[in-house]
Amino acid sequence: MIDPAYATQILINGVLMGLLYSLVALGLALIFGVMDIINFAHGDFVMLGAYLTFLIATYFLIDPTVTIALTVPLFFLLGIAVYKAIIKPVLGAEPLIQIAVTVGLLMFLRNLALAIFHAEPRGVPYTVFSTPITIGPITIPLSRAVAGAVSLAVLYIVHLLLTRTRWGIAVRATADDREAAALMGINVERVYYTTFGLGTALTALAAALIMTFSRADPYLGLLYGLLSWVIVAMGGLGGVVGVLASGLILGIIESFGMSLVSTGARELFLYVTFLVVLWVRPRGLFGRR
Amino acid sequence: MIKPVALLGGRSALYSIIAIAIALALIPLVLGYNMYYVYLAAQVVLVTTMVLAWNIIGGYAGQLDLASSGYMALGGAVSGLLLAFYNVTPWLGMPLGALTAAGLAFLIGYPTFRFGVKEVWYALSTAALVVILQRVFWLIYGSTEIYMPVHRWSWYHLRFSRYEPLYYMLVVILLVTLWLNIRIKNSKLGYYLTAIGEDELAAEALGIDTRRYKLYALLIYASILGFVGGIYVNLTSIVSFRMFDLWLGIVVAVMGIIGGLGSIAGVFMAAVILRTLEEYLRSMFGATIPGIHLLIYGLLLIVVGVLKPEGFAGFLKYFRRRLARGGSGG
Amino acid sequence: MVAVGSAILSVRNVTKRFGGLVAVNRMSMDVRSNEMLGLIGPNGAGKTTLFNCITGVYRPDEGRVFFEGREITGLPPHVVVRRGIARTWQKVRPFKKMTVLDAVTVGALLKIPSVESAKERAREVLEFVGFPKEKFARLGSEITLIEHKLVDLARALATGPKLLLLDEVAAGLRPHEMDTLAKVLLRIRDELGVTMVIVEHVMRFVMNLSERIIVMHEGVKIAEGTPKEVASDPRVIEAYLGTKPV
Numbered sequence: 001m002i003d004p005a006y007a008t009q010i011l012i013n014g015v016l017m018g019l020l021y022s023l024v025a026l027g028l029a030l031i032f033g034v035m036d037i038i039n040f041a042h043g044d045f046v047m048l049g050a051y052l053t054f055l056i057a058t059y060f061l062i063d064p065t066v067t068i069a070l071t072v073p074l075f076f077l078l079g080i081a082v083y084k085a086i087i088k089p090v091l092g093a094e095p096l097i098q099i100a101v102t103v104g105l106l107m108f109l110r111n112l113a114l115a116i117f118h119a120e121p122r123g124v125p126y127t128v129f130s131t132p133i134t135i136g137p138i139t140i141p142l143s144r145a146v147a148g149a150v151s152l153a154v155l156y157i158v159h160l161l162l163t164r165t166r167w168g169i170a171v172r173a174t175a176d177d178r179e180a181a182a183l184m185g186i187n188v189e190r191v192y193y194t195t196f197g198l199g200t201a202l203t204a205l206a207a208a209l210i211m212t213f214s215r216a217d218p219y220l221g222l223l224y225g226l227l228s229w230v231i232v233a234m235g236g237l238g239g240v241v242g243v244l245a246s247g248l249i250l251g252i253i254e255s256f257g258m259s260l261v262s263t264g265a266r267e268l269f270l271y272v273t274f275l276v277v278l279w280v281r282p283r284g285l286f287g288r289r
Numbered sequence: 290m291i292k293p294v295a296l297l298g299g300r301s302a303l304y305s306i307i308a309i310a311i312a313l314a315l316i317p318l319v320l321g322y323n324m325y326y327v328y329l330a331a332q333v334v335l336v337t338t339m340v341l342a343w344n345i346i347g348g349y350a351g352q353l354d355l356a357s358s359g360y361m362a363l364g365g366a367v368s369g370l371l372l373a374f375y376n377v378t379p380w381l382g383m384p385l386g387a388l389t390a391a392g393l394a395f396l397i398g399y400p401t402f403r404f405g406v407k408e409v410w411y412a413l414s415t416a417a418l419v420v421i422l423q424r425v426f427w428l429i430y431g432s433t434e435i436y437m438p439v440h441r442w443s444w445y446h447l448r449f450s451r452y453e454p455l456y457y458m459l460v461v462i463l464l465v466t467l468w469l470n471i472r473i474k475n476s477k478l479g480y481y482l483t484a485i486g487e488d489e490l491a492a493e494a495l496g497i498d499t500r501r502y503k504l505y506a507l508l509i510y511a512s513i514l515g516f517v518g519g520i521y522v523n524l525t526s527i528v529s530f531r532m533f534d535l536w537l538g539i540v541v542a543v544m545g546i547i548g549g550l551g552s553i554a555g556v557f558m559a560a561v562i563l564r565t566l567e568e569y570l571r572s573m574f575g576a577t578i579p580g581i582h583l584l585i586y587g588l589l590l591i592v593v594g595v596l597k598p599e600g601f602a603g604f605l606k607y608f609r610r611r612l613a614r615g616g617s618g619g
Numbered sequence: 620m621v622a623v624g625s626a627i628l629s630v631r632n633v634t635k636r637f638g639g640l641v642a643v644n645r646m647s648m649d650v651r652s653n654e655m656l657g658l659i660g661p662n663g664a665g666k667t668t669l670f671n672c673i674t675g676v677y678r679p680d681e682g683r684v685f686f687e688g689r690e691i692t693g694l695p696p697h698v699v700v701r702r703g704i705a706r707t708w709q710k711v712r713p714f715k716k717m718t719v720l721d722a723v724t725v726g727a728l729l730k731i732p733s734v735e736s737a738k739e740r741a742r743e744v745l746e747f748v749g750f751p752k753e754k755f756a757r758l759g760s761e762i763t764l765i766e767h768k769l770v771d772l773a774r775a776l777a778t779g780p781k782l783l784l785l786d787e788v789a790a791g792l793r794p795h796e797m798d799t800l801a802k803v804l805l806r807i808r809d810e811l812g813v814t815m816v817i818v819e820h821v822m823r824f825v826m827n828l829s830e831r832i833i834v835m836h837e838g839v840k841i842a843e844g845t846p847k848e849v850a851s852d853p854r855v856i857e858a859y860l861g862t863k864p865v
């Protein structure tokens with residue numbers, strides 16, 4: 001049988017990673033909920049953020065988390081730019097074209113990273129969060145604990161934004177019924193670009209957290225993109241709570257899967273889960289309204 | 290016709306197929322029977338076949354399927370492994386590969402369409418499929434490369450010391466796929482698939498069982514790919530996990546989109562031009578910038594999607610109108 | 620089969636809920652063969668939802684629907700069409716990259732397997748609704764609103780229905796376009812023997828066209844009768860005036 005302490009450790013690890021995954025997926029869920037667009041390149045924004053964090057942290061010799069002061073606003077603007085240049089023109093086009101452009105973005109970003117940085121992972125020179133926390137028999141890397149805590153805090157903040165501010169209400173109204181929202185005087189265009197900006201900014205934040213315990217490589221996009229899609233498929237349309245719940249479930253299952261089976265099967269497992277989730281989800285939530 | 294093909298009408302379609310057949314048959318001669326170029330030509334013909342097959346599910350029915358390389362690799366694996374381990378001729382292996390690919394397509398496609406997995410999620414599920422196939426192959430064979438038996442000139446094994454015979458076989462398959470595409474386009478299946486691709490809800494309201502027809506398209510597409518997989522494997526001489534290449538599947542879809550969804554002439558042109566361009570890029574920059582062709586594809590895809598969603602087909606229409614005006618005006 | 624004047628479509632206690640909201644509440648009605656029935660009511664009355672329950676887009680939570688004596692409750696849309704109920708759309712759903720002729724051919728292919736013959740039938744139907752022959756080769760993205768409506772109508776008619784459900788077909792049309800449409804609908808009823816149910820907001824259009832009107836409000840039937848009876852029914856007046864203006 002599994003040692004209870006070990007099991008608790010796996011559980012905690014799963015929860016912490018699940019929180020981080022939820023943070024990454026949140027941006028995607030917001031954009032999808034509001035605009036009905038799945039940004040295939042979402043995971044690669046995380047990768048982009050990771051590389052940017054690497055560059056800034058290495059150049060200024062600062063902790064990766066400090067870089068968010070620069071990267072998050074930058075990514076917000078980047079999100080708006082991507083929206084205006086790529087997403088907005090195809091909003092009225094057929095779904096296949098919409099998907100196609102974000103796939104194009106994915107291909108572009110990933111191979112750009114490959115071309116510039118090549119395949120070796122790049123890690124930041126140091127981080128303040130490198131010491132582990134030990135509670136009895138359980139050891140948790142501080143970086144992951146911080147990542148989990150920050151993710152939870154940000155999720156809560158976004159939840160407040162969505163429920164307590166005027167902007168948030170406008171976003172939710174637009175997500176519900178675009179035309180009705182426009183008729184009520186909501187500036188739908190502004191909702192769109194701010195949502196896209198926010199979704200992108202969140203990936204920069206997540207990237208900074210990731211860099212405290214991991215390294216940047218061109219394939220980060222694949223992993224985090226996939227995680228985000230699975231989470232959004234599972235519960236993405238239930239607002240922040242839905243994303244949080246799905247992220248936690250996924251994080252915990254993944255943690256147990258990785259420890260008990262093998263790390264190599266991690267991706268296989270994720271993909272199969274993804275397929276099953278797609279099938280089992282009730283029909284009504286997929287496709288266009 | 291639903292959309293004007295480069296050369297319109299039934300009879301013209303026949304003429305264009307014959308013209309293409311002759312042109313393709315002469316290619317090895319034009320290339321001076323140079324091994325490298327003939328190999329490249331074979332790859333171009335193969336990719337064009339893949340894109341034409343993709344056109345059925347993607348161009349007509351509008352489903353963004355990224356698993357083309359998966360189906361082809363699966364068929365290739367069946368044919369290749371039977372050849373390598375049991376000395377079974379690919380003439381038997383290829384139809385078996387087609388059946389296996391179709392079987393998998395049905396197994397996955399049925400629940401996918403039944404549960405209404407659409408658009409983005411459909412695309413993602415097909416991507417997941419390719420990766421799952423790759424991982425499963427990896428779990429069984431690891432990184433082992435299984436080589437096809439070497440023969441000087443064996444029609445039984447479909448193994449030769451030159452590339453020309455396989456090239457010609459690929460040409461024949463391409464022509465058949467081209468013909469199939471044209472036949473479907475003007476048939477009830479084609480009309481229904483195009484309606485589904487346009488607006489699934491409206492199509493349902495006209496009596497179309499969208500699930501069933503999407504499945505038909507998927508099965509035809511997977512069968513073609515599964516069949517041609519056997520030749521692919523004999524061309525590259527290897528069966529390995531690397532065959533299950535998601536990027537290739539994505540590139541096929543990209544070509545289908547850039548060519549112009551549903552336009553046979555458009556996707557044909559796109560496949561030939563882009564694949565040749567890709568080879569050029571790879572040979573020039575591939576060492577320094579791996580994946581440069583994918584970078585360019587990504588850029589092209591964005592540009593086409595944003596500026597000219599009709600792709601090459603849009604250009605063809607424009608030229609056709611110019612020609613028509615020029616001809617009548619004199 | 621169903622005799623003229625008797626019920627071709629029977630809706631019995633159909634209820635449809637969305638979360639906590641009851642869109643259609645124990646709705647019952649009969650549609651008589653070869654009649655032109657108007658279905659009106661203020662916004663949100665549940666008319667389109669009822670349509671969708673009949674055509675199979677939604678599955679009713681309670682109740683049953685019968686067509687020509689056979690039950691069709693919960694059947695998928697394409698089967699309902701096969702049984703003989705066709706519909707047009709409130710928001711036009713054109714086949715943008717297909718020619719008008721091809722779009723209608725899609726409809727005709729339901730009952731006519733040969734593409735050539737189906738195309739012929741499509742031509743006939745397009746002429747019947749008065750769509751100009753010169754524009755048969757135009758793409759779905761290249762035609763005007765009234766032309767869309769005619770194509771939508773032709774598409775649905777090509778499937779050979781016995782009952783046609785029209786969802787706010789007059790929306791967005793100018794008066795003379797509405798007259799054209801009204802004439803076509805009358806021809807469909809008289810020459811083709813097709814029964815029609817018209818959901819409409821444009822009063823002038825539906826009142827002049829229908830022999831019988833059913834009024835819905837908040838998911839229930841509140842009145843039924845001739846246009847004149849219904850127009851002077853106090854409950855109907857209250858329903859329209861008592862709710863927010865359209």
